[in-house]
Amino acid sequence: MVSRVIPVDTFDLVIFGGTGDLARRKILPGLFRRYCAGQMPPEAKIIGAARSEMDAAEFREMVREAIGEFGSAPQSAGQLDAFLERVFYEAVDAKGDGGWDALKSHLRDDAVRAFYFSVAPSLFGDIAERLNHKGLSTPDSRIVVEKPFGHDLASAKALNATLAQYFDETQIYRIDHYLGKETVQNLMAVRFGNTLFEPLWNAQYVDHIEITVAETVGVGGRGAYYDKSGAMRDMVQNHLMQLLCLIAMEPPAKFEPDAVRDEKLKVIRALDPVEPQDIVRGQYGAGGGEDSYKTHVENDRSRTESFIALKAQISNWRWAGTPFYLRTGKRLRARTSDITVVFKDAPHSIFGADAGRHRNVLSIRLQPNEGMTLDVTIKEPGPGGMRLIDVPLDMAFADALGTDTEAVPDAYERLIMDVIRGNQTLFMRGDEVEAAWAWTDPIIEGWEARGDVPVTYDPGGSGPEDALMLLHRDGRRWREIKV
The missing domain is CATH 3.40.50.720 (NAD(P)-binding Rossmann-like Domain)
Known part of the structure; x- marks a missing residue:
């Protein structure tokens, strides 16, 4: 195509x-x-x-x-x-x-x-x-x-005020390259263009949602900047927050810049404060021929996190009771970004306990190999009774659409062309940025006041063991970070 x-x-x-x-x-x-x-x-x-x-x-x-x-x-x-x-x-x-x-x-x-x-x-x-x-x-x-558009709420407000002296909000394009990815935009098409999903996209049918952005690289040459920022400021406050908004927002009246951004802003303002027991911070140690985080940043006393996982709750009618689990980190097993929507069990199984537990899971891959997978339950082929298995309906965009992945525009290409067109839909508005910092700042201030220290994790894995327990205690499991 x-x-x-x-x-x-x-x-x-x-x-x-x-x-x-x-x-x-x-x-x-x-x-x-x-x-x-x-x-x-x-x-x-x-x-x-x-x-x-x-x-x-x-x-x-x-x-x-x-x-x-x-x-x-x-x-x-x-x-x-x-x-x-x-x-x-x-x-x-x-x-x-x-x-x-x-x-x-x-x-x-x-x-x-x-x-x-x-x-x-x-x-x-x-x-x-x-x-x-x-x-x-x-x-x-x-x-x-x-980015970074501010270091906290106060600096973001100051920067907004400075730019507002010389440019109108309609002239300011705060770029987040994650919003330019083909799959991220397809997320809106899947949600709002298919009656199959939107009626089920709520707390009545969704058990939980996971957002993972994993990197194999360390801080590298960004050590001086990163040690003053950390994963919370560098990734959660912007990239993961934007993905959360697109997943959770209400349908806008039209696919227009302010209509979309109004709904994203409502999501951020509906986020509950995060309790200390719902946050896991980590810092990678040495291994795999690479130095530790502290060596990279040349700070033996650093308490900056290179990994964070947290459980977020949205207090509105659509999502009350459905947790959102977010995690991001460096020096992990694989470079991957994905969103996983885990639907609830059927209210009653006619196949009995021996059939096991089966759930529909929608996995949205942002990178690499952009695409979507929907796990559905079917009968295992062959004689011997009604044995159920889960199989994926896999749609890799390059295969399904017959396109060369090299020909798909990069996020920056798409967003720069949107700037020329004057289309702000995929760019953050000033009040949206400030609302994100207003939610983020108390979390950071909380762990600083408590003197929390990130736990050390081995590079090349899934992050700290405590992050696994964040879901295990709720009777859930993270989707595996696959190579």
């Missing part, structure tokens, strides 16, 4: 931090893939902006190398050269006056203006101010803001 590519309006995209790691790994290769797919107008312009002194030719060579290293777009002869003709560069002082007039000279009045803040959050306010005061922004301009 060939996907339909809808071109966007012509645009001028300025990437602040254009020489940085995110730009090299994701943004620039993603833009090239959209160009090769025919979605980028031929007159579109991409302008890198950073502190580094280089000319356009040097920047283009850097872009060429980044695409060669991190890109995977099928290309014909000359496509890369043609793409690079649309790439420019200006050295800009984010805190001063240097380079802004030269940057402005690249921008056209008849093109969508988008500014991607691929820089440290401490520079967001400086750049926003200069875009406004130097006359680069217009009422239709958009800014893309990368």
Whole structure:
């Protein structure tokens, strides 16, 4: 099946931090893939902006190398050269006056203006101010803001207030790349496009829901940042929270930005405080030829968690009594992100105790091999009575749709094109971010006040044993993290 590519309006995209790691790994290769797919107008312009002194030719060579290293777009002869003709560069002082007039000279009045803040959050306010005061922004301009969006509620409010001085909320795109994944968007299609699921999507029929984001890597070169953040701030407050909202939200009246985000906000505000006994924090030790967390961050006294599991409850009519179990961590057995919806047992089994316990389970794989699996109960083939087994109805998107996984747009590609279109559906609103921090802050403050210390876990497994007990004591089990 060939996907339909809808071109966007012509645009001028300025990437602040254009020489940085995110730009090299994701943004620039993603833009090239959209160009090769025919979605980028031929007159579109991409302008890198950073502190580094280089000319356009040097920047283009850097872009060429980044695409060669991190890109995977099928290309014909000359496509890369043609793409690079649309790439420019200006050295800009984010805190001063240097380079802004030269940057402005690249921008056209008849093109969508988008500014991607691929820089440290401490520079967001400086750049926003200069875009406004130097006359680069217009009422239709958009800014893309990368996480972390604040370190706590107070800093998030301050950052929102700073950006609001220069840009309207309709111009601010707070990006979370998890929301750009094909499967995450398919989650909404499955829920709200199929009468099979939505009538059952509530506490009456769902026993519990698990959200897992597991990584095999450690903190690596991010040690200095990560030790001040931890898994709660780095992953739960944003990525896992967004997945929770999409799973739990009420059907919006329409698939429109504010309608969707209104329902997500209601979920966050309905979250109960998390009790201390419903939180497990861990920190990976040494093993598998890798150093321990403390060695990576160069802090022998660190109490920062590289793993967290918690049990969340939503106090509303749809979900009262149905627990949501969230976990995420580094140096685990496999790199995987999935959502598991475990439905309740049939109210009465006509097959007797010997048939065993069988449940329908919907597993949504975000990575790798995006797809969905629904476990259904059938009779085991052969004679010998009514023996029941569970079998998966497996839909891997690449197989079911006949698409090449390499041709499926990356999350960043999709989200950047949404910015150009002016579609904020998959971006976080300011009040949504603040509500997430308002729920997160008391959890962090609680374990800091108690002096809780993360338990050490062996790398290459499923995390701390205590995390397994979080479900075992409720008579449940985590879905296995599979390689």
